[in-house]
Amino acid sequence: MTPQEITKTVDVVVIGGGGAGLVSAISAAEQGSSVIVLEKAPFLGGNLTVFGGIYNAPDKEKQSKMEMSEAVKKTIETAINTEPANEVHAAAIAAVKADYEAWKANGSVGLFDSASWFALQTWNSGDKVANKELVDIMCNNAYDGFTWLENIGVEFNDKLTQGAGSLYQRTHGAVKPSGSGFINAYVETLKKYGDKVTIMMETPADTLIMEGKKVVGVKATDKFGNKYTVNANNGVILATGGFAGNVELRQEYCEGEKWKDLSDKVLTTNLKAITGDGIIMAREIGVNLVDMDQIQLxxxxxxxxxxxxxxxxxxxxxxxxxxxxxxxxxxxxxxxxxxxxxxxxxxxxxxxxxxxxxxxxxxxxxxxxxxxxxxxxxxxxxxxxxxxxxxxxxxxxxxxxxxxxxxxxxxxxxxxxxxxxxxxxxxxxxxxxxxxxxxSAHHTMGGVEIDSETHVIYKDGSIVEGLYAAGEVTGGIHGGNRVGGNAVDDTVVFGRIAGYNAANKK
Ligand SMILES: Cc1cc2nc3c(=O)[nH]c(=O)nc-3n(C[C@H](O)[C@H](O)[C@H](O)COP(=O)(O)OP(=O)(O)OC[C@H]3O[C@@H](n4cnc5c(N)ncnc54)[C@H](O)[C@@H]3O)c2cc1C
Incomplete structure (x- = not known):
């Protein structure tokens, strides 16, 4: 069949059907928007299909039944009695001190935790490179994201652990292997919206459609060569993941003092499709990229x-x-x-x-x-x-x-x-x-700059009207080190914000 030129128009176009894209799509659909998800691979879930199944979130109830060792107390006390590196650090320490003192004054039992402590640990662990405002948003909303996941059907073990690469006993482990529990729950939730949500598999997006400085749609091509112009009435959400699988981008941005050789000698834990496409599309329209030198092996x-x-x-x-x-x-x-x-x-x-x-x-x-x-x-x-x-x-x-x-x-x-x-x-x-x-190249902490509402930002600091981003395509959230169990928080928390805001043109 001769390839066709096809035009479609919906409220919200999501580029990428990994965790961030599917959460964004649900969130936009919840607002009554019609949604198209463009997915490059022949399956959904992106790196969720290989992920370790851990999600960090303070959980007062479960932690009240756990023990706090002397070593943990010492860790907290050292962190809050450290000389602050700058004003942001001072404010972060003050917030944890206040929460810790209140926790002790209330005669609380078990293991202390709070969103502020989660945020300070996350930010410190990323060498204080990340945008603390974004770290706070992720940590403040992680528990809400966790209950949202449970409500849509993701099952977690009862016991909290300190997951691999994480920093504290606030890790919720998924019951089902890899990300299957997440992907099933996302897909089943999207099905509830019937034909308001369309998922187009093996249809990679390649270009953002501009009207002046505003993003108004996306161009994509399917495996049969059909060319799509997908117009977005309300917004486009970039959710194409990171660039651990793109050796050229890795070498261009991340080789240097810390990692001397990121050529194809260094393999990747990521899926083949994770090649920084969204970052390349955004770069073409003049978007600011942040923390691009930060890659995690x-x-x-x-x-x-x-x-x-x-x-x-x-x-x-x-x-x-x-x-x-x-x-x-x-x-x-x-x-x-x-x-x-x-x-x-x-x-x-x-x-x-x-x-x-x-x-x-x-x-x-x-x-x-x-x-x-x-x-x-x-x-x-x-x-x-x-x-x-x-x-x-x-x-x-x-x-x-x-x-x-x-x-x-x-x-x-x-x-x-x-x-x-x-x-x-x-x-x-x-x-x-x-x-x-x-x-093995695992996580790219750099990507497109977003603000607290997931608006994508131009190099001149202005907002790219019509363009939102969530998940590993963004930079500024994890800094110099992505904590184990924090990446899916990122996709859930910012995916929900992006979907809501794109749907409401906020
Ligand atoms: C082995 C492994 C284990 C991990 N374990 C954990 C863990 O236990 N806990 C945790 O928090 N994090 C973990 N992570 C990290 C976490 O899985 C990812 O950071 C997260 O899933 C990223 O989600 P995302 O939706 O932003 O991007 P991705 O999952 O990368 O999804 C991007 C999607 O976009 C699609 N896409 C790409 N380009 C295009 C295009 N041009 N057009 C259309 N679609 C496109 C891709 O095919 C993919 O489906 C792990 C990662 C790996 C690799």
Whole structure:
């Protein structure tokens, strides 16, 4: 069939059917808008299809039943008694102090938490680079976002944890694997709006349609070559995700002092479709890009694919019970450290990889999953550490010494070698396991500048009328380090704002 030129007109056009796009679409539809979602891939969900299922939000009720250790008290007190770096920091500290004092004065029990503490930790962890106003919006609305998710049918475990890469025991873990619980709930919710919401699969957007300085629609092409002009009466929402999968953009913006080589030698945990398309479209019309040099590598990539899939058959959700050794069998970094610190340390090791060492408390040796990983050549299993060392080609005496020393640190509670603090389980129950892993491009913290209402901002500081953005396509929210479990907060909180505002031309 000859490709057609097709024109459609709706109230709101959403570019990207990942988490941020689907939440924006729901939010716009809730306002009575007609919506078209343009999706490049043949499936919905974007990185939700591979995500770890963790969402951070303070939760007073659950936290009131938890314990607050002396170490946690010390962490809070250190953070609020630090000399402020600037006025923003001083205000952030004052807000936490007020909440903490009020919490103590009320005779509260359990684990202290508040939106202000969540925000201070998030901002500090991102090296105070992020726009604190946006951090506050995310943290103030994270719990509301969580209850909204529950109301539309996303199921979470009852118990709060401190998820991998997160900073505090405020992590809600999804019951269903990866993002399937989220994607199903989003799609089912959108179905309620019938033909007011249209999802166009395999139809990547490529150009924003302008009327002067205002965005009034989007051009897209489907897999048959049909060309669409999709006019937006009320607004266009950019939700195309980050650029971890775009080597050119990575090298253009992020290579430098922190990451010396981001060429295709560095694989990615992201889906193939996540190539910064929205950032490129926005750049073409003169949008301001912020924090573009901030990229996060994750230390958990499969050494062959870069993905986090195909390498984590362990029982828990995080890596509290494992150690990392290099090709010499030596530990070289605190395994509970910041992601960028761990990744840089790994990249300095010979070959730029490490072996994650598990025991049978951590991986069920009889599980079919472990068996499959072993058959696939991703995982090695041996009855003794000596045998394991032989399988992975590291000096036996070094691997044995590394494990024995680590076990001593668990007993004494002090790791003299790396300063690791999470010392909860020894590695002493065979069979033992090893998986080869590498740092992999995971999250791009930079992107289009937005204000607190998700309006996209031109280089001259003015608002781009008609254009909104949410999710990983935006910059300014995570700063120098995206905290584990905070990215989906970002998509939910800002996606809801973007959908509402676009629908109402606000
Ligand atoms: C392996 C992994 C595990 C993670 N685990 C967690 C976790 O446990 N907790 C957490 O908070 N965060 C986690 N994250 C981060 C989080 O999943 C993402 O930041 C978040 O899902 C991004 O959502 P998004 O909608 O902004 O973008 P994406 O999920 O990247 O979605 C963008 C969508 O836009 C589409 N698209 C792209 N270009 C175009 C175009 N030109 N036209 C139309 N459509 C287009 C894409 O196909 C995609 O569907 C994880 C990320 C990865 C990779």
């Amino acid at each position: 994750l230390h958990l990539g499969n050494a062959f694919t870069g993905s986090t899939k195909g390498v984590i058959p362990y029982k828990g959700r995080n890596s509290d019970e494992v150690i990392f050794v290099n090709s010499n069998g030596d530990r070289f970094v605190a395994e509970d450290g910041r992601r960028d610190v761990m990744c840089n340390a790994i990249l300095e090791q010979e070959g730029g990889f490490y072996w994650m060492i598990h025991d049978s408390k951590n991986i069920d040796p009889k599980s079919a999953e472990a068996e499959n990983f072993i058959k696939g050549g991703y995982l090695y299993r041996a009855e003794s550490l000596e045998e394991l060392a032989g399988l992975i080609g590291v000096p036996k005496e070094n691997l044995v010494a590394s494990v024995n020393e680590y076990n001593k640190y668990v007993e004494t509670g002090v790791d003299d070698l790396t300063g690791r603090k999470l010392l909860v389980a020894t590695i002493d129950e065979g069979p033992f396991f090893a998986a080869k892993r590498v740092p």
